[in-house]
Amino acid sequence: MTDTTPTRAEHKLARKMKRFENPWMNPKLLWGAGILIGIIVLGLLGRIFWDPELVFTGSAPLKLPPIGFENLRKQAGIWDFPLGTDGAGRDLLALIIIGAPNSLFVGLLASCVGMGLGIFLGFSAGFIGGRTDDFIRVISDVMITIPPLLILVVFQAAYGDVSLTMMALLIAAFVWQSPTRLIRAQVLSMRESGYVQMARLSGASTMHIMFKEMLPNLVPYLFGSFIANVTTSIVTAVGLEVLGLGPQRIPTLGRTIYEAINSGALIQNLWWWWGIPTLLLAVMFIGLLLINLGLDEVSNPRLRKLS
Amino acid sequence: MTSPILTLKDLSIDFPTPGGLVHAVKQLSLEIDPGRRVGFIGESGSGKTTTALAIMRMLAAPGKVASGEIRLGHDKTDVLALSEEDMRKARLGRVSYIPQGAMNSLNPIMRVENQMWDGIVAHEGKTDLAELQRRSDAALESVGLAAHVGRLYPHELSGGMKQRVCIALGVILTPELIIADEPTSALDVVTQKHVMQTLTRVQEDIGCGLILIGHDMGLMAQSVDELAVLKDGELVEHGDTRQIIENPQHPYTQDLISSVPLVGGPSFLSPAVSAPASQKEGPDPLLQFRDVSKRYGDVTALHPMSFALDGDVPQIISIVGQSGSGKSTMGSLMLGFNPPSSGEVLYEGKNLATLGAAQGLEFRKNVQAVFQDPYACFNPFYRVDHALKFPFKRFGLSQGDDHTQQAMEDACEAVGLDPNLILRRYPHQLSGGQRQRLIVARALMLSPKLLIADEPVSMVDASLRATILKNIYDLKDKHGISILYITHDLATAYHVSDYVIVLYQGRIAEAGPPKQVIGDPQHPYTQLLIDSIPWPDVNRPWGTVTGDADSQLKQLQDHPTMFRGVIDGFSLSTAA
Known part of the structure; x- marks a missing residue:
């Protein structure tokens, strides 16, 4: 053995090797998770350090710009309302503090419910096979071709005001198809694998095979599918809100954008009204995308690079 | 004196991995003269394929040639110094490579001749269609x-034809060197013989x-002039094939040669003097087939057959056949994984199809299996002891965690594994041989009455095969477990079994005690199989190509079944 101290290049290589060994520590995943946690923390701390009452109409002066800017009436931003206020006298910072976690909540809830349905149906289809498989496959194939927004617009327009949870459940009805298909395909191939045969030989029950032998190996796929579903759900939810079809009384990012458009914020050059929520949504999507890319590396070792 | 066609000088190849730099090939020096056939033999991971890929400059991404020279042809071209474009021209034109599993390297949506024309056009530019046609x-x-x-x-095309197309593709530009990387590993022995003979003739x-890269000493002995034995990236022995086979110097070479079981040769087993009694209870045969057949759609995988394995005395029944002969179908019928299309499979007189839950568990406990692929048999999510612990508890054999642990350790030691090193590892940290022995240990722990061993050693390195077969044989010999040994390898079947069934396309070709069936085959199919096995014996003529393997096999289909004597405790018949 040579006793030379490792050079910087060797250190760098060692670090890369470590990353290769433990795929959960890849930078994409960490950054993505950091961004999302940041948004949640913003919501939590905001409620403590900022006044959530400021989301109500008329609680602040109208159309104030953010700090360091002037609006058309030459009013400068003040520290009482650092991100400005909207046309109905609501503080934008408070709207974001309340609204951003709400949007994330809708996405997560819808995705959780969708995944649960997907896992159940996917396992049933893959494991039971026969008629059950045909039925589930046809339903999910048909559902995947129907644009969810179309149905939801009709539904919400007829139903009127909905709660956040209700909207999440409605969206969940449109995000179970792809996890179902994914899990069904994996289950079909895993069913013939050696270790499942071994488990059958060991007298394992169907439940044991499904949840103890197969499910752990599906975890990276499930995570990936879950994150993709969160993205879809948020896009759908925001889409509905921007059309004015979301919850009427609960502040969400989508609803804020809807009101900005409705009140002619674009013409009046009130860019902060629609711009800040849009920016926050973009950051949220980037976070989700990074998580998804990171999870891809976890489930597919070929994407991990040494160089 | 002709100059060598290929010179490797002090060739070293390194792969950076998370565990540090791996030296895949170390200081390899070798010369190959024109017209000579050189065999690279060694186990998986010995660096034989890596060396071949380095000659083609096609090493997989992180690997690189650390030092040494590769010189090709009479003009001593330095392969490592060639530009990318020159290297492209040299591939196929000067060195052609027939990869492992070449059957999958043909483009499925192109006609065969178009793929050959592509090769010519890529090297010689636009060529007249008639000329292309003539050359292909x-x-x-x-x-x-x-x-x-x-x-x-x-x-x-059939597997053998595809492999021959790949050879044709490899020689179409009359290269100076052909590298054939285990060209016959996916083929059965009859086809293997035809393909090898085609390759050497061309x-x-x-x-x-x-x-020729391979791990089968028998195949090497019958087809190459020189042997290069590699172990852990080092060339341990190199010389004339005859000289190496008859007088191996390195202990590793000796191991490789002696690990090939021979029909009629000395046995690698040492049977116990008194076999223990079987654990069977009751008068019904342990396992019985009653006119069982299996069809998949229009294909008949297994024609109706009946047998009864009494199991009063532990026995090993071998089922021998090529891929597609129906032997694995028989295995899965016996395990109850598949229902038969007609007839009944009976376990101790009870039909498998109508077993209740408790009886089903009892059947599972008493009929265990060892599968072909040791890599797939462990759930990658769990440590390997999960595969041993779970069934032990499930079948109610465990009397507490300490007892389970003790049973696992005993079973590991019985198959020659160190329990402290093995049990807490993850599957990917163990070699194929270790995993397969663990599966045998698992069977031992459960002490079933019947074990179905489906090609237990075909995916394990040659030097470990004898050990694992010995472990399995011990199950019968020391623990009184009856075994159904499913294999394509007649030589091992000859040594381990009490009775042999040769299957051909779902029909029984020949059956009887191994001394008769394999020692003195009468059915033309059995004869053909035995003639086709390559032996590590340079003097044995391996025959010459006589017609097409496929057509030769087709003629055998309607040959009647031959029964060659009976043994106690096992009866067999085909349906009238």
Whole structure:
């Protein structure tokens, strides 16, 4: 053995090797998770350090710009309302503090419910096979071709005001198809694998095979599918809100954008009204995308690079 | 004195991995003369394929040639110094590579001859269609295929034909060197013999050098002139094939040669003097087939057959056949994984199809299996002891965690594994041989009455095969477990079994005690199989190519079943 101290290049290589060994520590995943946690923390701390009452109409002066800017009436931003206020006298910072976690909540809830349905149906289809498989496959194939927004617009327009949870459940009805298909395909191939045969030989029950032998190996796929579903759900939810079809009384990012458009914020050059929520949504999507890319590396070792 | 066609000088190849730099090939020096066939033999991971890929400059991404020289041809071209474009021209033109599993390297949506034309056009530029046609027809003819084969798609060819097409593709530009990387590993012995003979004949016609990579000493002995034995990236022995086979110097070479079981040769087993009594209870046979057949759609995988294995005395029944002969179908019928299309499978007199839950568990406990692929048999999510612990508890054998642990350790030691090193590992940290022995240990722990061993050693390195077979044999010999041994390897079946069934296309070709069936085969199919096995014996003539393997096999289909004597405790019949 040579006793030379490792050079910087060797250190760098060692670090890369470590990353290769433990795929959960890849930078994409960490950054993505950091961004999302940041948004949640913003919501939590905001409620403590900022006044959530400021989301109500008329609680602040109208159309104030953010700090360091002037609006058309030459009013400068003040520290009482650092991100400005909207046309109905609501503080934008408070709207974001309340609204951003709400949007994330809708996405997560819808995705959780969708995944649960997907896992159940996917396992049933893959494991039971026969008629059950045909039925589930046809339903999910048909559902995947129907644009969810179309149905939801009709539904919400007829139903009127909905709660956040209700909207999440409605969206969940449109995000179970792809996890179902994914899990069904994996289950079909895993069913013939050696270790499942071994488990059958060991007298394992169907439940044991499904949840103890197969499910752990599906975890990276499930995570990936879950994150993709969160993205879809948020896009759908925001889409509905921007059309004015979301919850009427609960502040969400989508609803804020809807009101900005409705009140002619674009013409009046009130860019902060629609711009800040849009920016926050973009950051949220980037976070989700990074998580998804990171999870891809976890489930597919070929994407991990040494160089 | 001719100059060598390939010179490797102090060749070292490194792979950076998370565990540090791995030296895949160390200081390898070798010369290959024109017209010579050189065999690279060694176990998986010995660096034989890596060396071949380095000659083609096709090493997989992180690997690189650390030092040494590769010189090709009479003009001593430095392969490592060639530009990318020159290297592209040298591939196929000067060195051609027939990869492992070449059957999958044909483009499935192109006609065979178009793929051959692509090779010519890429090296010689635009060529006249008639000329292309003439050359592809000639190349196909040289490997014993009719010219019309060129107009077929790969899926229309059999495995052996595809492999020969790949050889034709490799020689179409008359290279100076052919590298054949385990060209027959996916083929059965009959086809293997035809393909190998085609390859050597074509190589002799062109007069080029040939590197044959493989792990089968028998195949090497019957087809190459020189042997290079590799172990852990080092060349441990190199010389004339005859000289190495008859007088191996390195202990590793000696191991490789002696690990090939021979029909009629000395046995690698040492049977116990008194076999223990079987654990069977009751008068009904342990396992019985009653006119069982299996069809998949229009294909009959297994024609109706009946047998009864009494199990009063532990016995090993071998089921021998090539891929597609129905032997694995028989295995899965016996395990109850598949229902038969007609007839009944009975376990101790009870039909498998109508077993209740408690009886089902009892059947599972008493009929265990060892599968072909040790890599797939462990759930990658769990440590390997999960596979041993779970069934032990499930079948109610465990009397507490300490007892389970003790049973696992005992079973590991019985198959020659160190429990402290093995049990807490993850599957990917163990070699194929270790995993397969663990599966045998698992069977031992459960002490079933019957074990179905489906090709237990075909995916394990040659030097470990004898050990694992010995472990399995001990199950019968020391623990009184009856075994159904499913294999394509007649030589091992000859040694371990009490009774042999030779299957051909779902029909029994020949059956009887191994001394008769394999020692003195009467059925033409059995004879053909035994003739085709390559032996590590340079003096044994391996025969010459006589017609097409496929047509030769087709004639055998309607030959009647031959029964060659009976043994106690096992009866067999085909349906009238």
